[in-house]
Amino acid sequence: ANISTHTPNANSCLAVNSNGEEKKTKYKPISLEVLESFNPDLKDSQSLGNWTYTVVYRHRDFKKVLSEKGSSHLTDWAILNRENVAPLKQLSVRSRHISKAFHAVYRRDRRQAKATGRCPDPSDKQLNEMSNLLNEKKISISPEALLKEIENLAKQLRRLESPEMVPFFQTNPETGTQRENPDLPVVDPTRADLQEQCEMSHFLRENLIVALEQAIQLGIKDRLVELNNSRRQKHAHKYILGLRLIYCNGLTQQQIATDKLAGFANKSQVAKVLAPMKLVSQIRFRTIEKLLDMILVRAEKMGLTSIPPQENYLSSLVHHLEQYVDDKIFTNATSELRAGGANHALNSLYASYLCRYLQEK
Amino acid sequence: MINSLMQLSDFRLLYPELVWLEPDKIEAAVQLSNQVYGEAHQWSVYLHGLALAGFEQWFTQRSHDTTMLDIRDCSIFTPSVANLIASVCNLKINDFRLCIIATESVAAEAVSMPCAVVDSAAYKAHLYVLAEVIEEQSQVVFRGILSQEQLSQYKESSPLQPTDEWHYTLPLWLFDQELDQLLFYAKHLEPADISAEAATVKTHQNIDLISSRLSEAAMSLPPSEHKPWELLSWEEGRTILDSQPLTACVYEWQAQSTSKKSLRMRIQEIFSLVSQSAIDTAQWAEGQLSEAYRSMGYWNFSTLASARTLELADNDLFKKQLTQALDYLRAKGRLIPADVYPVCKDVTVGSECFRLCTVVFSKADPDEDISVVDSSENQRKQWFFLVILGAVPPQRTLHGAGLRVSTLNGVVKEAVSEVNDPFVYALIDASSAEKVSVTIETQSGTAMTLPPYIASQG
Numbered sequence: 084a085n086i087s088t089h090t091p092n093a094n095s096c097l098a099v100n101s102n103g104e105e106k107k108t109k110y111k112p113i114s115l116e117v118l119e120s121f122n123p124d125l126k127d128s129q130s131l132g133n134w135t136y137t138v139v140y141r142h143r144d145f146k147k148v149l150s151e152k153g154s155s156h157l158t159d160w161a162i163l164n165r166e167n168v169a170p171l172k173q174l175s176v177r178s179r180h181i182s183k184a185f186h187a188v189y190r191r192d193r194r195q196a197k198a199t200g201r202c203p204d205p206s207d208k209q210l211n212e213m214s215n216l217l218n219e220k221k222i223s224i225s226p227e228a229l230l231k232e233i234e235n236l237a238k239q240l241r242r243l244e245s246p247e248m249v250p251f252f253q254t255n256p257e258t259g260t261q262r263e264n265p266d267l268p269v270v271d272p273t274r275a276d277l278q279e280q281c282e283m284s285h286f287l288r289e290n291l292i293v294a295l296e297q298a299i300q301l302g303i304k305d306r307l308v309e310l311n312n313s314r315r316q317k318h319a320h321k322y323i324l325g326l327r328l329i330y331c332n333g334l335t336q337q338q339i340a341t342d343k344l345a346g347f348a349n350k351s352q353v354a355k356v357l358a359p360m361k362l363v364s365q366i367r368f369r370t371i372e373k374l375l376d377m378i379l380v381r382a383e384k385m386g387l388t389s390i391p392p393q394e395n396y397l398s399s400l401v402h403h404l405e406q407y408v409d410d411k412i413f414t415n416a417t418s419e420l421r422a423g424g425a426n427h428a429l430n431s432l433y434a435s436y437l438c439r440y441l442q443e444k
Numbered sequence: 445m446i447n448s449l450m451q452l453s454d455f456r457l458l459y460p461e462l463v464w465l466e467p468d469k470i471e472a473a474v475q476l477s478n479q480v481y482g483e484a485h486q487w488s489v490y491l492h493g494l495a496l497a498g499f500e501q502w503f504t505q506r507s508h509d510t511t512m513l514d515i516r517d518c519s520i521f522t523p524s525v526a527n528l529i530a531s532v533c534n535l536k537i538n539d540f541r542l543c544i545i546a547t548e549s550v551a552a553e554a555v556s557m558p559c560a561v562v563d564s565a566a567y568k569a570h571l572y573v574l575a576e577v578i579e580e581q582s583q584v585v586f587r588g589i590l591s592q593e594q595l596s597q598y599k600e601s602s603p604l605q606p607t608d609e610w611h612y613t614l615p616l617w618l619f620d621q622e623l624d625q626l627l628f629y630a631k632h633l634e635p636a637d638i639s640a641e642a643a644t645v646k647t648h649q650n651i652d653l654i655s656s657r658l659s660e661a662a663m664s665l666p667p668s669e670h671k672p673w674e675l676l677s678w679e680e681g682r683t684i685l686d687s688q689p690l691t692a693c694v695y696e697w698q699a700q701s702t703s704k705k706s707l708r709m710r711i712q713e714i715f716s717l718v719s720q721s722a723i724d725t726a727q728w729a730e731g732q733l734s735e736a737y738r739s740m741g742y743w744n745f746s747t748l749a750s751a752r753t754l755e756l757a758d759n760d761l762f763k764k765q766l767t768q769a770l771d772y773l774r775a776k777g778r779l780i781p782a783d784v785y786p787v788c789k790d791v792t793v794g795s796e797c798f799r800l801c802t803v804v805f806s807k808a809d810p811d812e813d814i815s816v817v818d819s820s821e822n823q824r825k826q827w828f829f830l831v832i833l834g835a836v837p838p839q840r841t842l843h844g845a846g847l848r849v850s851t852l853n854g855v856v857k858e859a860v861s862e863v864n865d866p867f868v869y870a871l872i873d874a875s876s877a878e879k880v881s882v883t884i885e886t887q888s889g890t891a892m893t894l895p896p897y898i899a900s901q902g
Contacts, residue, residue, distance in 0.1 A: 157578070157580055157581075158580065160580075161578075161579065161580035164487075164548075164579065164580075165548035165549060165579075183484075186483055186484060186487065187483050190483065190487055191483050191486075194474050194477060194486065194487070194490055195474075197467075197470060197471050197474050199467060199470055199582050200580070200581075200582070201580060202580050305505070305506075305508065308508050309504070309505055312504075360459060361505075363459075364459060364461075365505070365506070367455065368506060368624050368627075371624065371628075372627070372628070372631075375628060375632070379632060391632055391633050391634050392632060392633070394591060394593050394629075394633060395593075397628065397629070397632055397633060398591070398621060398625065401621075401622075401624075401625055401628055402621075405455070405622065409455045413455055414455060417455060417458055417459060421458070
């Protein structure tokens with residue numbers, strides 16, 4: 084395990100690897116960033132949990148990841164298109180009318196044209212129509228000025244989306260003293276029957292690999308069925324080979340794209356056909372499914388549940404399984420894919436069992 | 445609110461359940477949205493159409509058993525319902541009912557759900573799915589699911605208040621289970637009975653309010669430009685949604701395919717058909733009239749003599765007029781048997797008095813194969829109602845009043861009197877055992893709907 088400590092030198096940390104050797108590294112874990120910037124003594128200071136949220140949510144790298152996933156990469160027009168329930172109430176009457184006019188024209192046209200993809204800038208014709216609609220509401224505004232106001236409105240809507248913060252301390256209005264905010268969310272204590280937990284953990288440990296192996300087999304089959312029913316079906320025959328290149332030969336998607344034997348046209352095609360993350364997600368589902376089946380049978384034998392089980396029992400069981408399999412297998416399976424880029428073989432537990440299976444095909 | 449992040453596994457934080465939509469699915473969603481009224485609602489239905497498509501895609505990826513998923517009864521495919529509820533209700537996985545709620549943003553940490561999917565037996569679900577639709581990128585991200593059980597627990601601690609637009613606002617953290625959980629529920633649990641209604645609705649008062657509000661609103665703007673949730677409270681909305689004919693009626697109103705006058709009448713008719721018990725007219729065909737019906741003001745000629753409701757002279761005159769009317773109809777080719785037993789009722793509509801006579805008769809089904817030996821009970825009979833509206837003697841004409849006979853499906857017959865007509869009539873086939881309502885309307889527009897009839901198949 085690696086243990087990092089913070090030194091007074093900015094931008095670098097000491098890292099200690101499992102051999103006990105010290106090394107300097109540029110990488111500062113975000114947990115450190117959060118802790119060292121947190122100040123609980125401030126008036127109206129936030130709880131540590133909320134502060135974590137703030138730091139993470141505003142962190143440059145986090146935003147980058149999110150925007151890759153498309154979360155804040157929306158154009159102004161898409162922001163304006165959205166149904167605004169809460170934020171709309173915080174806007175002026177004028178802004179609300181402008182928003183309605185925008186919907187009536189731009190959103191209507193987008194649907195009628197069955198348009199997809201990036202929202203284009205509104206046309207002059209559209210701006211004119213909006214301007215006319217606003218004139219009927221006694222708001223006179225030229226199409227050019229309207230465009231500017233619409234852009235400002237979009238910016239305003241983006242700002243209004245910031246999550247609300249809950250202060251850590253609350254001042255009691257009567258006594259003036261401070262107390263911890265009772266509205267702060269608390270983590271529910273789990274009512275663990277220690278004996279049950281112990282036996283369950285043992286059972287899970289014994290059966291995890293069996294479940295994983297079956298899940299790998301099922302998951303690959305699932306993906307192949309999906310590929311064969313999609314418009315990419317003519318590439319389905321490259322699936323196993325392509326996965327093997329990733330998981331046994333340590334090739335990146337870029338390298339696979341250029342590999343003549345693999346037969347892919349470009350990196351995009353590799354990504355869409357092989358979709359290794361999709362496979363992780365499907366195998367994860369199948370693993371949990373299998374373990375759940377087994378556990379329910381066992382739990383019934385042990386007298387812990389009826390069949391069919393109570394809803395609460397089932398859902399907390401699934402939650403527990405999700406955490407367990409993520410902890411043991413899928414967090415690593417995911418992070419090694421995300422770290423992919425360097426030319427190294429993937430060596431998580433998941434990768435080794437997957438590779439083993441692929442080699443036997 | 446930090447809970448919503450803490451409950452999600454690291455895996456889901458890094459790899460949310462995300463689906464890219466194919467172009468043909470987008471087109472299908474647009475079609476669905478074009479069937480409802482109002483741009484804002486059309487957009488909402490459009491988003492929900494996209495969410496449904498995304499859900500189907502996710503489902504086929506996870507479980508290739510497509511027989512498990514049944515979308516045929518989804519509320520979004522019924523325009524009159526989609527017009528009032530944007531969410532996708534009545535999606536089924538085996539016996540579990542699902543509801544998909546679409547949103548465009550989860551940053552506000554709140555979810556807006558139609559009241560109907562929480563309160564109405566027809567639209568409740570065992571499992572609610574929250575889908576974030578990123579329209580510009582043709583993506584659907586499934587943020588989590590909420591079970592009916594959890595919703596009930598939450599409602600007990602925090603009673604819900606409807607917003608102005610027939611919605612409840614719930615915190616995002618309620619939807620804290622992964623989408624995969626759905627499949628485990630469907631596999632391992634038995635669905636609970638959720639058909640119980642939350643609370644009874646004051647239908648009678650609501651009906652009057654609904655019809656007058658809608659009629660008034662139609663005077664200021666065309667109905668298609670109105671939003672029912674801006675005109676009516678949720679309680680009134682619930683009255684509409686709990687009745688399929690009323691839901692269809694409101695949709696017709698928005699489509700402007702009923703006149704303003706007809707709307708009021710239609711709503712009254714539906715109310716009468718839905719909430720009042722029907723009068724069983726089978727015995728009337730044999731000249732029998734029970735005490736119960738007599739106390740409601742119905743009379744036939746044998747009872748008349750004993751009750752002395754009319755002056756003797758008027759009685760004879762009326763009998764003569766009625767006989768003439770029946771003969772006239774027979775002469776026109778109407779197959780009315782010789783022996784009939786009209787049942788009458790005097791009705792005041794507005795300031796005018798009318799007499800409504802109902803003749804119930806049956807005929808053996810002419811298409812029945814006579815060679816088949818059958819006891820008389822099993823022989824299929826065709827039932828008919830002949831409804832005659834006349835003036836009360838000494839009045840001689842109807843002054844332009846009219847009759848309307850309807851079932852839940854719509855108007856069956858309408859007859860309006862002309863200047864000198866002494867009566868109007870409607871002859872209808874009542875064999876389908878549907879409830880039939882009769883409405884009398886005066887020329888000035890006042891209308892009254894009577895308790896419905898039914899011809900039992902006994």
